[in-house]
Amino acid sequence: MQAPDRLKAPADVGLGIVFAAAVAFQAYRIADSWGAGHWPFGALAGASVCAFALLRRRDPFWTTVAGLTVAALAVLTARLVQLPAEPGPAASLGLAVLAGSAARTLPARTACGLAVAGLAVVAGGLLAHPGSAVPVLGGLAWLAALAIGLTSRLFAARHRAVARRVRRAERLELARELHDVAAHHITSIVLQAQAARLVTRKHPERTAGSLAGIEAAGSEVLAATRRVVGLLRDGAPVPAGHERLDELVEGFxxxxxxxxxxxxxxxxxxPPEVSGTVYRVVRESLTNVARHARHAGAVTVDITQDERAVTVEVADDAPRVPARRRRRAGYGLTGMRERLEALGGTLTAGPRPGSGWSVRATVPTGERR
Known part of the structure; x- marks a missing residue:
């Protein structure tokens, strides 16, 4: 899977240092074994391929094509003028990085085409310099990079598939909630309309009051429907009163x-959909604490309300561990974010300054006071 944006620049700096060391080492070894005049060509070819590898994030396809072209020309030139075998170690390292990036990010057919082209370059190196171990090592590096890139691609695809299933399940559950909320209000409208017919016959002067009640009920169902329409989920909303929240906290x-x-x-x-969402945010957050922050000294659940929204924040002070960010940002929070965004709210989750983890959600109530 791809590294977070904040890690890309440091990773490329480290990779650049490795590339520079590989070019320098290759030049030193060739000068030592072939003579001082033989190292510049290999160093230039290796540095060029490594430079394209450092630019791979801008355009994985064309940087890979450019790297393979430089390597192929280096193989041909080295054969014609009797230079050390190409692609050399530095160029092979750059090609391996390009191969892994292409296998991970490009469309399947394009990635397969580049993989075949890379193997053709390696095969050309073997034919041009039979008996040399350099092209063999380059081929092994290329195959290893393809395997790593493909594995990363499969993991990323699995992650996206699971996330899609979570979002779909969340939508299905809210569809059930939409049905329940709308059915309740529409039933009320039907009953009031039936009552209005009877009242109109016997007391026409009361018709306006009956129509006002029907209008109010219609406005309520419209507001409730707008808050949950478009989401598809499968389960009735859970009430989030004082007692229910106390029970939930005591259970954890x-x-x-x-x-x-x-x-x-x-x-x-x-409204019912707000109650159910608040309850589920607290439950999912405490579940994550129980799974990944057992050493927390203090856990707080703050629920506040203003004129337009309810805010829920669940925070702990557990010591930070390297893998915690990946573990805590799980599929449960993916489903919660789906629900909150559909209701017009937000959800953020991440490490707190110093230590601990925090989940913060805002849930609009649809009210204007």
Whole structure:
């Protein structure tokens, strides 16, 4: 899988240092064994291929094509003028990086075509310099890079497939919630309309009041539908009252230690989809704490409310470990983000300054006070 953006620049700097060392080592070995006049060509070819490898993020296809072209010309030239075997170690290292990048990022057919072209360059090196170990090592490096790139590609594809399944499951569940919410309000509208017919016959002066009630119920169902339409999920909303949240926190205390719940909101006034979302955010966040932050000394659950939204923040102070970012940003949070974005809210998750992890979600209530 691809490295995070913040790691790309340091990774390329480190790779550039490795490339420079490979070119220098190759030049030193050729000068020592072939003579001082034989190293510049191989060093230039290797440096050129390595430069294209450092530019691979801009255009993986054309940088790989350029690297292979330089390597092929180097093989031909070395054969014609009796220079050391090409592609040399530096060029082989650059080609391996290009191969891995192409296999990981390019469309399947394009990546396969470049893989075949690279093997053709390696085969040309073997034919041009039979008995030399240099092209053999270059071929092994090329094959290893293809294997690593393909493995990364498969892992990334699996990750995307799982994420799609999670999002689909989230949409299906909210479809059920949409059905339940709309059915409740529409049933109320039908009953009020039936009552209005009876009232109109006996007390026509009360018709306006009955119509006002129907209009209010229609406005409620419209607002509720707008908050959840377009999402497809499979399950009824879970009420998130004081008692339910207290039960949830108490259930996790046996796994993660003491949890402080601060509830500065009134859950009884929330729409059903907001209640269910708040409950699920807290549950998913505490589940992640139980799985990945068992050494946390303190866990806090803060739920606040303003005129337009409910804000949920779950934070712990567990010591940071290198793999924690990848583990904690799991598929459960992917589903939560899908739900919150559909409701017009947001979700952020990541390490806190110093130590610990925080999940913060905002859930619009659809109200204007």
């Amino acid at each position: 205390e046996s796994h993660v230690g003491r949890i402080r719940l601060r509830l500065e909101a009134e859950p009884s006034g929330w």
